[in-house]
Amino acid sequence: MTTTDTAAHTQPFQAEVSELLHLMVHSVYSETDIFLRELVSNASDACDKLRYEAIANPALLGEGDALKIRIAPNKAAGTLTIADNGIGMERQELIDHLGTIARSGTKAFVAKLKEAKDGLGLIGQFGVGFYSAFMVADKIIVISRRAGESDVWTWTSSGGSGFEIARAGEEDAGRVTRGTEIVLHLKDDAKKYLETYEIERIVGAYSDNILFPIELVPEEGEPRQINSASALWQRSKSELTAEDYKKAYQQIASAFDDPAMTLHYRAEGRYSYAVLLFAPSAKPFDLFEPSRKGRVKLYVRRVFITDDADLLPGYLRFIRGVVDSEDLPLNISREMLQNNPQLAQIR
Structure with a gap:
């Protein structure tokens, strides 16, 4: 044809x-x-x-x-x-x-x-x-x-x-x-x-x-x-409410439950990036499927790169959220994030 x-x-x-x-x-x-x-x-x-x-x-x-x-x-x-x-x-x-x-x-x-x-x-x-x-x-x-x-x-x-x-x-x-x-x-x-x-x-x-x-x-x-069109994860935690985080979670994760836990911080130093991660309160349907991939979205300077960057360990593949880097090279992003002590609380 x-x-x-x-x-x-x-x-x-x-x-x-x-x-x-x-x-x-x-x-x-x-x-x-x-x-x-x-x-x-x-x-x-x-x-x-x-x-x-x-x-x-x-x-x-x-x-x-x-x-x-x-x-x-x-x-x-x-x-x-x-x-x-x-x-x-x-x-x-x-x-x-x-x-x-x-x-x-x-x-x-x-x-x-x-x-x-x-x-x-x-x-x-x-x-x-x-x-x-x-x-x-x-x-x-x-x-x-x-x-x-x-x-x-x-x-x-x-x-x-x-x-x-x-x-x-x-x-x-x-x-x-x-x-x-x-x-x-x-x-x-x-x-x-x-x-x-x-x-x-x-x-x-x-x-x-x-x-x-x-x-x-x-x-x-x-x-x-009719929308704010702002990257919520780039804003200060002091500006945001629990309702703001709930809406962001539901929009980012295409979900209807509430987040069971929220992790939001900015890393400054040799590399700078913002992290906004959520743990769902409802169990994902394929939680125990070995082939299940993570769904953390990777941005670089607010430009979407991928939602399949494998940024977190396999056992955290139920986590949803965003990592937005100002200058983070893709080849080292996974190692840096996995070794970050601020992620220890959800491991």
Whole structure:
């Protein structure tokens, strides 16, 4: 199949995705706010990835707008749009990322979701947040242009057995100059998410500490930023409350429980870095899986590097959090962190 073909092509979902979508669409959850948190988190990741790739290839950033996330409700059309100007996706990436679940444990997730009274926590644990949008939308359109590419692609699905991939029309291609735009056609019982106060409430609760500005684009009035966009771990402990730490933990870890323990400090000296780590109060589903990896995010000067840097010993792989270095070389980061006496209290 060549990329010069302009016709839409229908493709089936991976078997596990089809079953997952069936559960998402037909289940009644006590809380559906999760979808916006997950889509905003994905948009933030896309901006992080662009900043990282732009270290080696600055041309990817071009001369466009500063990295940000936009949320635009449209009551007349019944749509909610979440857009970012991050890394974007090409055709095959749309298929791979939105049509399959590559992470191991998908079958276990589906089984647990069937058993659970409410699957919100499981969604965060298994990294299938995009599909939570089908709880509130009966149709989703994703328009994306990868940074540095000329082609713009549209991914469309109604949550059935498959999805369509096609080249974007002229209007969409002109609007999405880089990044990804997700248009949710909301179900009748989810129209409350078109209200600006609902959007602000959810962003304030779950996404206030996202590092990129989240801009609300109301149907009337001027766009405005609705999050603080600050790196909480770079702030002084004296400025923060227990509620601040709880929100940061839930946002960083995609969790709904409270942190059982918080460790926050700055190291100054030959190398400088900030550490914000949390121990969950709820036992992770795969706590005793030998293949389970850590989930501590590594930043360098607020630029996301990886969430798989293996910064802590294997027996601490349930810990969640962030390490943000000003000048810490990656080749010695693990040794320094593991030998740091301030980590001894959680070993």
